[in-house]
Amino acid sequence: MPNIGPLDSSRVPRFAGFATFARLPRIDQVERADVAVVGVPFDSGVSYRPGARFGPAAVREASRLLRPYHPELDISPFEEKQVVDAGDIAVNPFNIGEAIETLQQEAEALQADGTRLVTVGGDHTIALPLLRAAAKKHGPVALLHFDAHLDTWDTYFGEPYTHGTPFRRASEEGILDTSALSHVGTRGPLYGKRDLEEDRRLGFGIVTSGDVLRRGVTETVDALRQRIGDRPLYVSVDIDVLDPAHAPGTGTPEAGGMTSRELLEILRGLRDLNLVGADVVELAPAYDHAEITAIAASHVAYDLVSLLALGKGE
Ligand SMILES: N=C(N)NCCCC(=O)O
Numbered sequence: 357m358p359n360i361g362p363l364d365s366s367r368v369p370r371f372a373g374f375a376t377f378a379r380l381p382r383i384d385q386v387e388r389a390d391v392a393v394v395g396v397p398f399d400s401g402v403s404y405r406p407g408a409r410f411g412p413a414a415v416r417e418a419s420r421l422l423r424p425y426h427p428e429l430d431i432s433p434f435e436e437k438q439v440v441d442a443g444d445i446a447v448n449p450f451n452i453g454e455a456i457e458t459l460q461q462e463a464e465a466l467q468a469d470g471t472r473l474v475t476v477g478g479d480h481t482i483a484l485p486l487l488r489a490a491a492k493k494h495g496p497v498a499l500l501h502f503d504a505h506l507d508t509w510d511t512y513f514g515e516p517y518t519h520g521t522p523f524r525r526a527s528e529e530g531i532l533d534t535s536a537l538s539h540v541g542t543r544g545p546l547y548g549k550r551d552l553e554e555d556r557r558l559g560f561g562i563v564t565s566g567d568v569l570r571r572g573v574t575e576t577v578d579a580l581r582q583r584i585g586d587r588p589l590y591v592s593v594d595i596d597v598l599d600p601a602h603a604p605g606t607g608t609p610e611a612g613g614m615t616s617r618e619l620l621e622i623l624r625g626l627r628d629l630n631l632v633g634a635d636v637v638e639l640a641p642a643y644d645h646a647e648i649t650a651i652a653a654s655h656v657a658y659d660l661v662s663l664l665a666l667g668k669g670e
């Protein structure tokens with residue numbers, strides 16, 4: 357049986373009908389799924405502007421325009437693999453601890469028979485339970501983290517589970533492969549020099565936004581690929597890695613970021629790595645204009661799905 361693809365936009369106009377990611381079938385409309393796009397409408401972990409809870413719905417709307425063939429990666433991901441929209445994982449907005457537990461359980465259940473996840477957030481808090489679920493299946497994972505921020509801070513207002521702390525917690529829990537941790541796109545003021553020292557002690561390497569500009573995409577990709585090797589890899593994309601010109605709709609914007617072209621080109625350089633899961637987080641549609649950020653996030657998610665579809669899927 358061939359895989360069930362997206363609705364044909366030459367028959368049903370792409371602006372008609374319910375929004376699923378890329379107009380793909382819902383998970384209950386297929387027998388099995390190789391790749392699932394799943395939303396997590398959660399933003400109780402934010403430190404500044406709220407609103408990322410509406411990210412999944414905005415990405416689905418913006419993704420109506422995606423087409424089924426990816427020329428740069430030379431793949432039709434929805435033909436190659438059964439890709440579905442798994443809907444949203446509903447978590448408690450009033451209890452971060454409970455939300456994290458629920459999300460981990462639901463992610464594990466979705467992954468149980470080999471489905472790989474591209475999760476659309478939601479704020480960056482959600483990366484912790486998603487990494488836990490990935491590590492449960494694959495062991496400690498290499499992490500490629502695109503973000504203006506380090507997100508390895510210890511606590512905010514004394515609280516350990518926030519959108520600025522997921523990778524500190526993940527590191528403490530031993531679910532990251534500390535020989536292959538990279539931040540890409542980092543920039544902006546920090547609380548102190550100690551932020552960088554502590555981050556380095558956790559094992560992270562940093563490719564700043566300025567480094568990407570100076571070295572270019574090719575050199576950046578080569579260095580990242582060398583560090584990752586054939587380890588199981590999780591990719592976490594905070595959309596604020598992009599310059600506010602390319603992603604105004606986000607909660608903690610920082611000037612001087614990457615272009616969406618640079619981000620997509622770096623992602624495409626990751627083909628044939630052992631990608632086991634990915635997320636796109638921190639889209640806050642209320643601050644968006646003309647769907648600029650939602651379109652960027654939908655293309656990032658499409659590229660991540662395509663990378664997973666290229667993989668062996670074992
Ligand atoms: N956007 C994310 N994930 N983190 C930002 C935390 C920055 C701060 O409030 O200090």
Ligand SMILES: [Zn+2]
Pocket residue numbers: 503504505594596597608638
């Ligand atoms: Zn960020």
Ligand SMILES: [Zn+2]
Pocket residue numbers: 480503505507519594638
């Ligand atoms: Zn972040």
